[in-house]
Amino acid sequence: MNSFLKLMSAAILAGASLPAIAHAQSHGGAIDVATIGEPPTLDPMTSTADLVGIITQHMFETLYTFDGNWAVAPLLAADLPEISEDGLTYTIALRDGVTFHDGSAMTSEDVVASLERWLRIASRGLQTAEVVESVAAIDDLTVEITLSTPYAPLLSLLSLNNSAAIVIPAEIAGNDVMEDYIGTGPYQLGERRPDQFIQLTRFEDYASREEDASGYGGGRAQYLDEIRFVPVPDANTRIEGAVAGQFDYVDSIPVEAYDRIESGQTEPVMLAPFGWPVFVMNTAEGVMADLTTRKAVQAGLAPHDMLLAAFGSEEFFAAEAPMYPDSYVWHTEAGIEPYNPSGDMERAASLLAESEYDGSPVRILTSRQYEFHYTMAQVAEAYLEAAGFDVQLDVVEWATLTQRRTDPALWDIYITHSPFLPEPSLTGIMSDTSPGWWVSDAKHAALGAFNAEADPDRRVELWSAVQEVIYEEVPAFKVGNFNAVAAQSSNLEGMNPAPWPYFWNAYLAE
Structure with a gap:
């Protein structure tokens, strides 16, 4: 990784902005941005x-x-x-x-x-x-x-x-x-x-x-x-477009293509750490409405294997349970005992036997537009079937997934990811009305105290209680931390690497 890319990666880790590269800023021109x-x-x-x-x-x-x-x-x-x-x-x-x-x-x-x-x-x-x-x-x-x-x-x-x-x-x-x-x-x-x-x-x-x-x-x-x-829904097509220089910016590229892009017509951009893949549970209805069944899923999944299959090298991921990495003020290890990087098949089978699970298919909703979502779904399917679940993968376009997840009758687990957000209460599961529909007295007590507190240091302490409830009630399964890769044309300047790339202040170098 050259020094420019290391600087961009470090800037994301620190949450800092980068100065624009020193070229004369020019008006005019159009750029093509490949999206998922x-x-x-x-x-x-x-x-x-x-x-x-x-x-x-x-x-x-x-x-x-x-x-x-x-x-x-x-x-x-x-x-x-x-x-x-x-x-x-x-x-x-x-x-x-x-x-x-x-x-x-x-x-x-x-x-x-x-x-x-x-x-x-x-x-x-x-x-x-x-x-x-x-x-x-x-x-x-x-x-x-x-x-x-x-x-x-x-x-x-x-x-x-x-x-x-x-x-x-x-x-x-x-x-x-x-x-x-x-x-x-x-x-x-x-x-x-x-x-x-x-x-x-x-x-x-x-x-x-x-x-x-x-x-x-x-x-x-x-x-x-x-x-x-x-x-550009197909990940391989985005890779080929980046290598050929077809686009000025390409979002969400599989990390294993990093070296290939580096040798092509655009420059890879590493965002590290970017965020966390998550399996959101449908707590409103269906098989995942039962807490013990969700705990069986939590025990049966093997985060390290899922991340390794999705990202290929530990250079691009970390199988870590805390909702925030240790570089964030919100980092805490409270309540993370149920997280096992290798999974616990024996515990999963035991919990499944105690649960209300009736053998119905666990419908996992995923998309191949984020290829790592689909890869993790495949690994999850194998582990959950080994634990005794019947699993059905529903693979759809991302736009279709975002529509289907609003209907609790259509899915049991859906796969998504999130950047590490600056305020924990921005996370989707914190809202009672967000798909997954996690509602409980314990959630409201812990989150209510956290949200009502103005003192920053005290809020950090109270966040620990919220994380404990997340691991106890399993509204979602955090797989781990991951880095993200994008690609950028060498003549597109004024860009700062960001989880949601923006193109104001960007310009084409003369």
Whole structure:
């Protein structure tokens, strides 16, 4: 790995931003970005899929975002909010002069309507709605959020780019189904041809922040005329496209192709550590609604073998149980005893015998667009069948998976992954309404105490109790930690490696 790639890898580990490579920044040109497939929607409120967030973060913006150190930074808000001494009132000043793609000016009326839509239809909004008493416009450029109880994750939830609290015109926000994709972002929707491309074009009247760029925060320059997101569902086709230099950026490449890409026409980009693969359990109905059955799955899976099959070398993964690596403040080993890198087949069989499992097929929902998902599903199938389960792999397109997982009648386990998020309460299973539908008194007690605590050090301590409940009630199975690989053209500059790649501030070197 050359020094440039080592620097990028280290920057991701540290959560820092990188300076742009020293070339003259130039306006113009179009880039092609290969993605893992066609997004199920372009409404980021209604989806937690990374693919949706990657594309739509260029079109829509939130009140806050994350800077290069994963701290909350203002975006459409003028500054961080004023928070009352009791932690119940957030007064948010809005930036003046922000314009929507339709030419109208953003005001507090739009923000209130947008936040009300988010609280009504987004999974993370529904999670937040439980503590929100009101959202009100104080004047044209001031919004006030009133809570029923202190809620520490609020600003992080308002910052994320999926299930996102985007700001859209009030007349659009009144509808649960979005038909017009009008935001405030640096790029706007030009043309969408399903299964061919999504074309975004420069929004000439974009109002950028004036601060230096840092992570997703700060100034957003629009050097590129167009960004075309091209769905390439087959992983091998993405690899070949990267090697041939067919695309300017290729997302989600199997890590075993790293050396091959390095010898081709684009440069590999390593994101380390990137995140964690996870098997989400359907706790609402079906065979996984029984806790003992979930514990049998937990005991029967062999994380190391699954990761080895998926990533090929320990250079790219670590079979570790804590929900966060030891480089994160949230790292704790509380409650991880049930995690066994090699699995425990004897315990799995014993738990299965005690459970309510009736021999019905365990339907594992997965996709080959993320090839490592499918590979882990195959290994899981073998181990679970050895433990006594009947297993059925349902392999579908990623867009289909994100639709099916919303119906508890259609699956028992689905496979996904997540970057290591800066706030644990952003994790999907923390929401009672997120697919999996994990609801319990123990969860609410531990998570409620964690979310209500404002002191950062105390929150770190309270996170341990939340992790203990996750391992005790098994709403999901964390497989381990993994690195991710992408590919980037050598003449695409101004890019910082990021879990959700963004192309404002990027430009084509002359």
